Amino acid sequence: MNIAGQPVSPAPLKTALGAGASHTGVHYWWLQRLTAIALIPLSLWFLFFASALVGIDYAGVLALIANPIHALLLICLTICLYWHGAIGLQVITEDYIHSRPLEMMLKVGIRLGAAVGCLACVMAILSVWLGATLHG
């Protein structure tokens, strides 16, 4: 509201249309959809893969993960999951955390945590595939 009690739009409509003021607003929306599309087949495949792990012994588990197709799909799944999840958590943070410092800290934590988690998981899959153990 301005002094006269009239609503004031902070930005003229012409700068909000199209690319907007920052020219980058669509990037994360698009990445969220891109990873979502990739996750449709990947998560359906993962349900079958995870079901195949039920009740088999450790050697069988290693053999299933070490199958090159399975290892490749698992790595694709891991990257898409962390990426999609990080963007989703960031959106939730932006929507519900109204303290700017806390919001920034959470966003930094989400990004860095997702990067480390994703790399650790990919490393584990690669090590099973290549037959190396993580504990030396």
Add this chain to the structure above:
Amino acid sequence: MPVHRRLSPHLGIYRWRVNMLQSTLHRLTGLFLCAGVLLVSWGAIAAAYGKPAWDDYVGFCTNPIGILLMIGWSWSLLFHLCNGVQHLVHDAARNYGPPVRDLMSMPVYWATGWFVVVVSALATLLLWAVLGLRMAGR
């Protein structure tokens, strides 16, 4: 001087509809699935680490609380997946917006919303029926 932005109408004025349930569940299942991603990562790392680590992981997944969590994660995944597909359809501007939403002659908008909820629940039941039968057969 602070900028006073106009706010869009919020919860108070809305009539309850299935898309509110979908929207809320999409976020909640999304949050829960983020924990599921950590569980999948734990599994991969445990498998790479050795048999004792893998056995700990299996122990967590197969105790009664673990099974309940697994059922929760599988339904969350299936709901988020089904609802996400509908979300993508809406993103492509199909079956979306006031002309579709408000015409009683085109109730497909609400019907597909309930369809998503019901299909995700049925798919979860099917998954656990198959898993249960397989385990019983061993």
